[in-house]
Amino acid sequence: MPTPPLHMRRAGFDPVPELSALRDGGVRLVDLPQGDRVWLVTRLADVRAVLGDPRRFGNSAHHVVPGAPALSEEELALVRPGNPLAFDPPEHTRLRRLVAGEFTGRRMRALEPWVHEVVRDRLDALERAGSPADVVAGFALPVPSLVICELLGVPYADRDAFQDRYTRFFDISLPPERRLAIALESRAYLAELADRARSAPGDDLLGALVRSDLREEEVVGLVDLLLLAGHETTANMLSLGMAVLLAHPDRRAALLAAPETAVEELLRWLTVVHTGVPRVVTAEVELGGRVLEPGDLVVCSLPAANRDPDLVADPDELDLAREAGSHVAFGHGVHHCLGAPLARMEMRVAFTALLTRFPGLRVVSPELRFRDEQVVYGLEELLVAW
Numbered sequence: 576m577p578t579p580p581l582h583m584r585r586a587g588f589d590p591v592p593e594l595s596a597l598r599d600g601g602v603r604l605v606d607l608p609q610g611d612r613v614w615l616v617t618r619l620a621d622v623r624a625v626l627g628d629p630r631r632f633g634n635s636a637h638h639v640v641p642g643a644p645a646l647s648e649e650e651l652a653l654v655r656p657g658n659p660l661a662f663d664p665p666e667h668t669r670l671r672r673l674v675a676g677e678f679t680g681r682r683m684r685a686l687e688p689w690v691h692e693v694v695r696d697r698l699d700a701l702e703r704a705g706s707p708a709d710v711v712a713g714f715a716l717p718v719p720s721l722v723i724c725e726l727l728g729v730p731y732a733d734r735d736a737f738q739d740r741y742t743r744f745f746d747i748s749l750p751p752e753r754r755l756a757i758a759l760e761s762r763a764y765l766a767e768l769a770d771r772a773r774s775a776p777g778d779d780l781l782g783a784l785v786r787s788d789l790r791e792e793e794v795v796g797l798v799d800l801l802l803l804a805g806h807e808t809t810a811n812m813l814s815l816g817m818a819v820l821l822a823h824p825d826r827r828a829a830l831l832a833a834p835e836t837a838v839e840e841l842l843r844w845l846t847v848v849h850t851g852v853p854r855v856v857t858a859e860v861e862l863g864g865r866v867l868e869p870g871d872l873v874v875c876s877l878p879a880a881n882r883d884p885d886l887v888a889d890p891d892e893l894d895l896a897r898e899a900g901s902h903v904a905f906g907h908g909v910h911h912c913l914g915a916p917l918a919r920m921e922m923r924v925a926f927t928a929l930l931t932r933f934p935g936l937r938v939v940s941p942e943l944r945f946r947d948e949q950v951v952y953g954l955e956e957l958l959v960a961w
């Protein structure tokens with residue numbers, strides 16, 4: 576009997592209970608709302624086995640538009656070039672190597688003083704505008720957006736347009752053709768920027784990439800993914816994280832006492848990326864007690880895996896003072912998030928500065944509106960007062 580389609584997220588801070596319940600049963604065939612039948616993987620060990628083995632579980636380029644059905648060859652030719660999530664090694668390695676050096680821990684340490692300044696300026700603006708304020712629009716979105724724009728060489732002045740495009744692209748309730756058209760708009764915008772950079776390359780990533788041996792459409796695709804991933808994810812972690820931290824004075828104190836530890840636990844407990852890109856089985860393989868055939872699609876639930884008792888004791892508890900273990904909030908294996916060092920640093924700096932500047936900060940939103948129709952989980956708005 577067909578099962579009803581399974582949604583990957585529902586309002587609230589915990590993963591969809593049916594997903595966690597599946598953990599004990601190994602992998603299971605489910606129907607996704609967009610119509611695909613996939614093997615759903617929820618156990619931490621199985622998720623690591625899939626994401627850690629790109630030879631047997633390749634990245635399904637046809638499913639690179641998250642939450643949309645398979646793309647046709649024509650559509651694929653338009654949105655695939657340059658996107659590291661749409662390739663397996665060695666093609667993936669070639670793309671990733673070009674930008675990996677920009678996001679190392681060492682580069683982030685050099686960048687940190689400037690991120691402090693960006694955060695301080697936003698806090699000044701928030702304070703000037705006065706209490707109450709929306710932390711999402713006034714802080715969580717602008718901080719990572721300003722940072723990634725500067726690193727890439729994308730004008731921050733264009734943020735309203737690209738932000739709007741990315742929100743609609745990530746909206747799984749929109750028809751897939753609409754979302755694909757938005758992806759193409761985004762590429763057209765970046766192609767123009769790349770053209771300009773070619774005649775006057777700046778001292779930024781776009782400048783470096785137009786000088787590299789990448790094809791034009793690859794430069795555009797790579798910058799598109801970095802711009803999208805660089806602010807949507809971190810912004811949502813900042814807004815959900817603030818809602819969680821402000822709910823208890825103990826949590827605020829725990830973050831200020833050990834920000835790095837607390838940020839890892841927030842990443843694990845909140846896990847804003849529901850699944851990442853589906854993988855496709857390339858050769859018959861056993862997983863979670865089932866035999867998977869070539870061509871089968873596999874989707875990993877990162878929130879379910881991060882609440883696996885094999886990762887930490889009492890996984891549903893948020894304990895900001897514990898070591899969150901090697902969670903999979905940034906994925907695992909060759910596609911492990913390229914921007915993880917940047918995201919970690921931004922969160923540490925931003926949470927610490929916001930809580931220090933406004934010691935009496937409190938949430939005044941009458942209710943929290945979760946972005947559960949988006950590929951990346953978050954809050955629509957978070958009203959705070961001080």
Ligand code: HEM
Pocket residue numbers: 626659660671678800801804805806808809812847848850851852853877903904905906907909910911912913914915917918
């Ligand atoms: C990949 C999560 C921030 C750039 C990924 C993946 C996850 C993830 C789960 C793996 C997807 C998969 O395997 O299918 C997050 C979270 C972030 C964050 C939770 C913030 C808290 C960033 C930032 C950047 C970035 C700031 C920009 C520099 C990328 C890129 C990939 C990626 C380029 C693809 C890597 C590859 O295919 O080799 N991210 N990300 N992410 N992320 Fe992030």
